[in-house]
Amino acid sequence: MNGSYYILAGAGVAIMVLALLFSSRRSKRDRMPAAPQLNIEEVEATLQRFVLQIKQEKEAESEAFYKSNAQLKKELADAKGRLDKVERELAELRTARRQPASPDQQESSGEAADVLSMRERYRRVFELMQEGLGPDEIAKRLGAGRGEIDLILSLAKPREAGAANE
Structure with missing residues (x-):
């Protein structure tokens, strides 16, 4: 340079x-x-x-x-x-x-996910039930069968009770 x-x-x-x-x-x-x-x-x-x-x-x-x-x-x-x-x-x-989660955590998270997915899937049924309508009235409003509504509500009750206890 x-x-x-x-x-x-x-x-x-x-x-x-x-x-x-x-x-x-x-x-x-x-x-x-x-x-x-x-x-x-x-x-x-x-x-x-x-x-x-x-x-x-x-x-x-x-x-x-x-x-x-x-x-x-x-x-x-x-x-x-x-x-x-x-x-x-x-x-x-x-x-x-x-690392896998502990079995208890997996089971409880799986149940919570089931309850949430059921609630999301049948959201309108649960909304009408919270408004105080019975299964017959819900079936009429949604155009679904009474047995279907009873089945949805009966499946949701044990899962909700299990999720609430945890």
């Missing part, structure tokens, strides 16, 4: 020297009054300022690059940490899901 800046500085010096040479030859040919010529010390001072400016710009750019690189590394480490945490949580959830 340092070599490229010196090459650019050298090219700049060469261009300036060539420009001075061409301008001096042109002025001699045209016999016009010559522009004040720069002496070598002024050219060297200008070149030194130019090289110094290039070095300062290079240092500023490299510092910005290193800061950006450090920040990206920090963000990457944070992201890796979050990923590890999520992977651990996922593994814990998978192992918890694989």
Whole structure:
């Protein structure tokens, strides 16, 4: 990287020297009054300022690059940490899901699910019963048979009693 800046500085010096040479030859040919010529010390001072400016710009750019690189590394480490945490949580959830629940829990949850599914399936029957209607009136309103309504209500009573005891 340092070599490229010196090459650019050298090219700049060469261009300036060539420009001075061409301008001096042109002025001699045209016999016009010559522009004040720069002496070598002024050219060297200008070149030194130019090289110094290039070095300062290079240092500023490299510092910005290193800061950006450090920040990206920090963000990457944070992201890796979050990923590890999520992977651990996922593994814990998978192992918890694989472990069977105790038989008592499975049985009680199964009965509760049965009661809930029956209630959902025959929701209208239970709503009418809670309103105080008898099986005959429920059968008439729903257009179902009296035996069907009796069966639904008789099956629901033991399950509700079992669910209420737990």
